[in-house]
Amino acid sequence: MNTIDVVAGVIFDSARTHVLVALRKPEQHQGNRWEFPGGKLEAGEALQDGLVRELREEIGINATQCQARTIIEHSYPDKQVRLHFWDVLAFEGTPEGIEGQQLQWVALPDLASLAFPEANQGIVDQLVAESQTRCSDLSG
Numbered sequence: 001m002n003t004i005d006v007v008a009g010v011i012f013d014s015a016r017t018h019v020l021v022a023l024r025k026p027e028q029h030q031g032n033r034w035e036f037p038g039g040k041l042e043a044g045e046a047l048q049d050g051l052v053r054e055l056r057e058e059i060g061i062n063a064t065q066c067q068a069r070t071i072i073e074h075s076y077p078d079k080q081v082r083l084h085f086w087d088v089l090a091f092e093g094t095p096e097g098i099e100g101q102q103l104q105w106v107a108l109p110d111l112a113s114l115a116f117p118e119a120n121q122g123i124v125d126q127l128v129a130e131s132q133t134r135c136s137d138l139s140g
Contacts, residue, residue, distance in 0.1 A: 008038035074119035
């Protein structure tokens with residue numbers, strides 16, 4: 001089974017307390033689940049170039065400051081995916097669902113209450129844990 005390389009942006013608001021998620025359309029693989037915006041890498045495309053292109057095509061923003069976060073490999077019954085997650089710390093433009101998808105800014109702790117594809121669960125858990133660490137740093 002071939003592995004599909006996907007780039008996904010963990011897009012933070014300026015306060016780094018919320019991230020942008022998109023709702024997959026019902027007819028898509030893992031439909032009606034939330035995801036981090038991004039998409040398939042094109043052949044020979046550099047990871048960051050693919051991320052910038054996908055975010056421009058999908059939600060109409062130009063990512064200006066990105067850093068690699070983690071890579072998660074996951075096997076679904078019908079496909080194998082390798083997700084390259086990037087933190088998007090700054091961007092130009094206003095995110096909009098160019099492909100008709102619903103977008104939502106979600107507080108980091110609230111990510112745990114949304115349904116994500118199985119392959120995204122590791123990053124969701126990581127972001128929720130980071131938000132709890134950040135909150136205890138601020139209150140301590």
